[in-house]
Amino acid sequence: MTDDTTLVILGASGDLTSRLLLPALGQLLIREPARRVRLLGAAIEDGDDDRWRDVVRTAFATVGAESAYDRVAATTYRRADITDPDDLRSLLMDAGDRPILYFAVPPAVTTRACDALAGIHVPAGTVLALEKPFGSDEASARALNRVLTGIVPEEQVFRIDHFLGRSTTLNLLGARFANRVLEPVWSADHVESVVIRYDETLGLEGRAGYYDRAGALVDMLQSHLLQVMAVLAMEPPSTLGERDMRDARCAVLRATRVWHDDPVAGSRRARYAAGTVQGTAVPDYVDEPGVDPARQTETLAEMTCEIRTARWAGVPFTLRSGKAIGARHTEIVVRFKPVRHLPTGFTGSADGSVLRFTLGPDEMSLELNINGPGDPLHLDRAALTARLGEGQLLAYGEVLSGILDGDAALAVRGDAAEESWRIVQPVLDAWRRGDVPLDEYPAGSGGPAAWPEL
Ligand SMILES: NC(=O)C1=CN([C@@H]2O[C@H](COP(=O)(O)OP(=O)(O)OC[C@H]3O[C@@H](n4cnc5c(N)ncnc54)[C@H](OP(=O)(O)O)[C@@H]3O)[C@@H](O)[C@H]2O)C=CC1
Numbered sequence: 493m494t495d496d497t498t499l500v501i502l503g504a505s506g507d508l509t510s511r512l513l514l515p516a517l518g519q520l521l522i523r524e525p526a527r528r529v530r531l532l533g534a535a536i537e538d539g540d541d542d543r544w545r546d547v548v549r550t551a552f553a554t555v556g557a558e559s560a561y562d563r564v565a566a567t568t569y570r571r572a573d574i575t576d577p578d579d580l581r582s583l584l585m586d587a588g589d590r591p592i593l594y595f596a597v598p599p600a601v602t603t604r605a606c607d608a609l610a611g612i613h614v615p616a617g618t619v620l621a622l623e624k625p626f627g628s629d630e631a632s633a634r635a636l637n638r639v640l641t642g643i644v645p646e647e648q649v650f651r652i653d654h655f656l657g658r659s660t661t662l663n664l665l666g667a668r669f670a671n672r673v674l675e676p677v678w679s680a681d682h683v684e685s686v687v688i689r690y691d692e693t694l695g696l697e698g699r700a701g702y703y704d705r706a707g708a709l710v711d712m713l714q715s716h717l718l719q720v721m722a723v724l725a726m727e728p729p730s731t732l733g734e735r736d737m738r739d740a741r742c743a744v745l746r747a748t749r750v751w752h753d754d755p756v757a758g759s760r761r762a763r764y765a766a767g768t769v770q771g772t773a774v775p776d777y778v779d780e781p782g783v784d785p786a787r788q789t790e791t792l793a794e795m796t797c798e799i800r801t802a803r804w805a806g807v808p809f810t811l812r813s814g815k816a817i818g819a820r821h822t823e824i825v826v827r828f829k830p831v832r833h834l835p836t837g838f839t840g841s842a843d844g845s846v847l848r849f850t851l852g853p854d855e856m857s858l859e860l861n862i863n864g865p866g867d868p869l870h871l872d873r874a875a876l877t878a879r880l881g882e883g884q885l886l887a888y889g890e891v892l893s894g895i896l897d898g899d900a901a902l903a904v905r906g907d908a909a910e911e912s913w914r915i916v917q918p919v920l921d922a923w924r925r926g927d928v929p930l931d932e933y934p935a936g937s938g939g940p941a942a943w944p945e946l
């Protein structure tokens with residue numbers, strides 16, 4: 493990586509930029525002292541270099557990376573409407589050779605900006621990094637892919653999914669592929685069910701402009717949780733290189749359908765009502781600023797899928813994510829089948845073992861049936877727990893590192909983005925038709941009382 497690479501952050505005044513991208517860049521520059529980057533920020537609002545430099549310094553400081561600022565070779569700001577070809581042209585002139593255009597802007601703006609880019613000259617080696625959601629359905633994702641590959645080759649398109657850079661997801665690879673003990677039981681022969689759950693205490697956080705159109709299904713399941721499922725379920729790749737990893741993940745998605753092809757039985761949705769989350773009052777979702785009640789947006793989504801391969805057919809993979817839940821509950825749970833025959837004479841129950849990966853703090857635990865204290869033939873439950881390495885970088889740091897190095901292993905390939913939409917489309921359609929009721933739960937609860945525990 494040399495000084496002549498410019499990271500152009502489109503959406504310099506946005507939440508993602510200040511809260512996640514810049515802190516991650518600061519961390520990355522601290523971890524890799526030889527790395528240099530030029531930073532060009534752009535947004536619609538009038539601004540100047542000094543104000544932008546303050547934004548960068550403040551963001552670096554949030555992760556204790558103040559000293560990384562000296563490694564940024566230049567930091568400049570340009571006012572630009574990136575849907576305007578003239579503004580884009582002058583931005584590209586400022587960016588120089590082989591720029592990285594990071595679209596930290598709303599998805600509809602990204603689409604319009606890419607349409608504009610397709611009509612102008614883009615320097616060879618330009619990299620495009622696009623935030624999720626990628627398109628708004630399968631057809632629009634396909635159309636956007638066509639536009640992108642008309643601008644730069646697929647290897648230069650980074651569709652971002654920061655869950656692929658999360659240490660838990662990376663730890664899954666180590667646990668699965670560096671332990672011979674797991675591979676023989678990693679299939680429908682031994683696994684009964686898988687749950688991937690990301691319940692947050694956070695509510696809307698002022699993001700109605702985006703979230704009210706997306707909802708939990710698109711915001712979390714269609715993107716992040718399907719990618720985590722792909723890592724959990726993929727065939728062992730030959731290498732951790734870009735092609736092997738992306739082929740393996742995409743093969744899982746290609747084989748995935750909603751459970752029994754029945755989106756009504758295979759999904760549930762709900763929305764939070766007024767309540768209290770960890771001592772703080774949260775309004776009814778429809779009373780949050782900017783929400784349109786007519787949209788019937790869900791804040792809790794659940795979908796069960798089947799991966800139709802010899803390894804996984806018949807195993808339900810349930811993905812769930814909710815906002816304003818009483819306690820953070822973020823984990824991957826692999827539940828094994830009980831033993832085929834429990835020798836007569838034991839007392840107590842012998843439920844299947846459970847392998848659990850907790851996301852942040854990262855832990856892995858294996859629950860087993862053991863002979864407990866007292867009666868030696870009475871079965872008790874015990875857990876072997878290991879704290880996993882948190883990684884030196886935030887998830888966005890791993891993602892940025894890949895982009896700056898031109899390694900797309902942690903980015904979503906175009907065909908995988910389309911497959912993810914294909915998987916959720918029947919559910920979206922069923923919800924739009926009103927075939928699945930929109931249930932309610934008080935903010936701060938664990939979800940609708942009537943929903944059976946996963
Ligand atoms: N925020 C988050 O936690 C996460 C966000 N994302 C994704 O990141 C993207 C950005 O989200 P977020 O930062 O929250 O959004 P914000 O609304 O906070 O920021 C949007 C940014 O886009 C700029 N912008 C809008 N239109 C244009 C335009 N025509 N030309 C130039 N700049 C423009 C805005 O500039 P101005 O202020 O000048 O109008 C602003 O800087 C979305 O795709 C979102 O899904 C992904 C993961 C997490």
Ligand SMILES: O=C1O[C@H](COP(=O)(O)O)[C@@H](O)[C@H](O)[C@H]1O
Pocket residue numbers: 692694711712887
């Ligand atoms: O992309 C998103 O992710 C966050 C959850 O991820 P985290 O790493 O910030 O915990 C989610 O809150 C947000 O709604 C979604 O857009």
